[in-house]
Amino acid sequence: MAEPTRRIRLRIAFLLAAAVLAGSGLALLCTAPDPRPVSAAGEAASAVEVIAHRVRTREIRPRTEVAGVLEPRRSVDLFAETNGRILEMGAEALDGVEAEQLLVRVDPRLAQVALRRARAAVARAESELALARLDLKRRRSLAERKATSVAALDQAETAERVAEATLRDARAALEEAHDRVAKKTVSAPFAGVLRAFPVQVGEYVHEGQRIAELLDLEAVRIEVGLSDRQIVAVRPGAPAEVQVEARPGERFAGTVLRVGSATDPASRKFPVQVEVPNPERRLLPGMVARVSLEMGEPQRLLTIPRDASREQYGLRFVYVVEPDGDSGRQVARRRRVEVRALPFQPAEFAVLSGLEEGEEIVLTGLLQLHDGSPVRVMRSDAS
Numbered sequence: 001m002a003e004p005t006r007r008i009r010l011r012i013a014f015l016l017a018a019a020v021l022a023g024s025g026l027a028l029l030c031t032a033p034d035p036r037p038v039s040a041a042g043e044a045a046s047a048v049e050v051i052a053h054r055v056r057t058r059e060i061r062p063r064t065e066v067a068g069v070l071e072p073r074r075s076v077d078l079f080a081e082t083n084g085r086i087l088e089m090g091a092e093a094l095d096g097v098e099a100e101q102l103l104v105r106v107d108p109r110l111a112q113v114a115l116r117r118a119r120a121a122v123a124r125a126e127s128e129l130a131l132a133r134l135d136l137k138r139r140r141s142l143a144e145r146k147a148t149s150v151a152a153l154d155q156a157e158t159a160e161r162v163a164e165a166t167l168r169d170a171r172a173a174l175e176e177a178h179d180r181v182a183k184k185t186v187s188a189p190f191a192g193v194l195r196a197f198p199v200q201v202g203e204y205v206h207e208g209q210r211i212a213e214l215l216d217l218e219a220v221r222i223e224v225g226l227s228d229r230q231i232v233a234v235r236p237g238a239p240a241e242v243q244v245e246a247r248p249g250e251r252f253a254g255t256v257l258r259v260g261s262a263t264d265p266a267s268r269k270f271p272v273q274v275e276v277p278n279p280e281r282r283l284l285p286g287m288v289a290r291v292s293l294e295m296g297e298p299q300r301l302l303t304i305p306r307d308a309s310r311e312q313y314g315l316r317f318v319y320v321v322e323p324d325g326d327s328g329r330q331v332a333r334r335r336r337v338e339v340r341a342l343p344f345q346p347a348e349f350a351v352l353s354g355l356e357e358g359e360e361i362v363l364t365g366l367l368q369l370h371d372g373s374p375v376r377v378m379r380s381d382a383s
Contacts, residue, residue, distance in 0.1 A: 047374040050332070052321050052360040054380060057302050060350070062233070062295040063343055066224040070244070070287045073275065074190065074216035080205040081183040082106060093197040097188045097214070104199065104211055108184035111177070118170070118177035125170040129163035136160045192216045193281075220276050220283045221257065224291050225269025233296040234259055240274045241292040244283065252276050252283065256293070301342075302351040308363050309337065309349065318355070319362040319369050321377060332362050334371040 083106075090102035097103070139156040142148035196213040205211060222242065226234065240254040254276035263270055274291055276283060283289075309318045316339055319332035337354030355361070360380065362369065369375070 047329070047376040048332075048365050048368045049378050050321075050362045050369075050375045051364045052377045052380045053305060053308055053363040055302060055304060055351070055355050055357055055359050055361060057300050057357050059298045060301045060303070060342060060345070061298045063292050064226070064230055064295050065290055065292045065343075066226065067288065067290050068222040068224045070220045070222050070283055070285055070289050072192075072215040072217055072285050073219040073221055074192075075195075076189065076214050077210050078103065078186055078189075078212040078214060080104075080106070080186070080207055080209045080211050082111070082180060083204075083206050084108075084110075084184065085204045086199060086201050089197075089199070089201055091194055091197065093194055095197075096193050097191065099188055099191045101188045102185065103188055103194075103197075104186040104205075106184045106186075106205065108181055111180040111184055115174070115177040115181050118174040121170040122167070122174050125163065125167035129160070129167050132156070132160040132163040186211065188214060190214070190216055191218065215285065217278055217281050217284070220278050220285065221273055222276070222289055222291055223271050223273050225264060225267050226272055226293075227269065228263075230293075230295060231259065231270040231272070234272060234293060238294055240276075240294075242274070242276050242283075242289050243292075244287045244289045246284075246287050247282065250282075252278075254291075302355065302357060303342070303345075303348045304337075304339070304351055304355070304361060305363060306347050306349055308361050308366075309339065310366055319366060319373075320355075321360040321362060321375060324372075324374070329374050330377060332369045332371075332373045332375045334369075 085107045086104055087107050088102070088105040090104070091097050136153075136156040136159070139148055139153045143150070143153050192214045194212055195215050197211070199205060199211045234256060236256050236259055238256040240256055242252045242254050243250065244252075254274045256272060257275040258271075258273040260271035272293070274293075304318065309316050315336055317334055317336045320335050321330055322333050323329070324331045335354055338352040339349035340352060342348050342350050360377075362375065
C-alpha cells in the first residue's frame with residue numbers, strides 16, 4: 001500500500017508544478033509590452049557610445065635629439081709670470097670670483113726696487129738731454145757768428161742724439177719695471193669659478209708655473225654630432241632645447257653657435273656647438289644633456305591620435321563616423337590608413353593616405369566595433 005500512495009503523491013506534485021508554470025506564462029503574456037517598441041529600444045541600446053575626433057592639419061616642426069656633455073663657455077689656465085713667494089691669496093679652489101678680483105700676490109719688493117731704479121734712470125736721462133740741447137743751442141749760436149768750429153757743432157748735435165736715445169732706453173726700462181711689478185699680482189680675467197687653485201700662501205712660484213684654472217659658467221656649451229642628412233638642415237642661430245638628467249622636467253633654451261663643415265675623424269659626424277645661457281649656474285660642466293634641434297622648416301601634416309587606430313596583420317585601420325543612409329543613424333565604417341610616426345610625438349601619427357581633413361574618427365571603444373556598427377557620439381574631440 002505504501003508504493004501506490006507514493007506514486008499518487010508524486011503525480012499530485014507534478015500537476016501542481018505544471019499549474020504554477022502555466023499561470024506564470026499567462027501572466028507574462030498579459031503584461032508584456034507591444035513588440036514593436038521593444039524592437040526599437042533594443043536597436044537603440046545596441047549603438048556603442050563613443051568619443052569622436054575630427055581630423056585636422058597642423059604645423060609640425062621636424063626635430064632630432066642627440067646627447068652630449070656640458071662644457072664651460074671658456075676655460076683658461078692661469079700661470080705665474082714671475083718668480084717669488086706668495087704673500088696673499090684672494091680666493092680658494094671652487095670659489096666663484098669676479099672679473100679683476102685678486103687671486104695671487106707675489107712678493108714685489110725686488111720688482112719695486114727695480115722700478116725705483118728705472119725712474120731714477122729716466123730722470124737722469126732727461127737731465128742729460130736738457131743739457132745736451134742747451135749746449136747744442138749755444139754751439140749753433142756761436143757757429144752763426146763764426147765763433148766755433150764745425151767739428152764742435154757736430155759733436156754737440158751727436159751728444160743731443162745720444163741723450164735722446166738714452167732717454168728712450170730709460171723710459172723703456174721703466175715700462176719694463178712697471179710690467180714686472182704688475183706681474184706680481186694675478187687677477188681673474190673674467191667672472192667665473194676656480195676649478196683648480198693648487199697653490200698656498202708662502203709657496204715659492206716660478207715663472208710659467210700653473211697656479212689656477214678658471215671656468216666661465218655664465219653660459220655653457222655642448223658639442224654634438226649630426227649625420228650628413230641632418231647637418232644640411234641646421235644653421236647658426238637656430239633655436240635649441242637642452243634637458244639634463246640632473247634636473248628632470250626642466251628645459252633650457254639655447255642657440256646653435258657653430259656648425260662644422262667637416263666630419264670629426266673619430267666619430268664621422270659633423271660637429272655642432274650649442275650655447276645655453278646659464279646666469280644662475282644651474283647647469284654645470286660634466287652634466288649629461290640631451291639636445292633637441294629643429295631640422296628645417298615647419299611642415300603642415302594631417303595627424304591623428306595613435307590610440308584612434310588599430311593594427312591587424314601588419315595593416316592599420318580606423319573607424320570613420322558616417323551617416324547610415326536615410327535612417328539618420330551614425331555608423332562606424334572601418335577604413336585602412338597609411339601612417340608614419342612623428343619624431344618626439346609618441347601619441348600621434350602623421351596620415352599619409354586614407355583620411356581627409358574634417359572627417360570624424362572614433363577615439364574610444366574600438367574593441368566593441370566592427371564595420372557598420374551603429375554608434376552614438378557622446379563628445380566630439382575637435383582638437
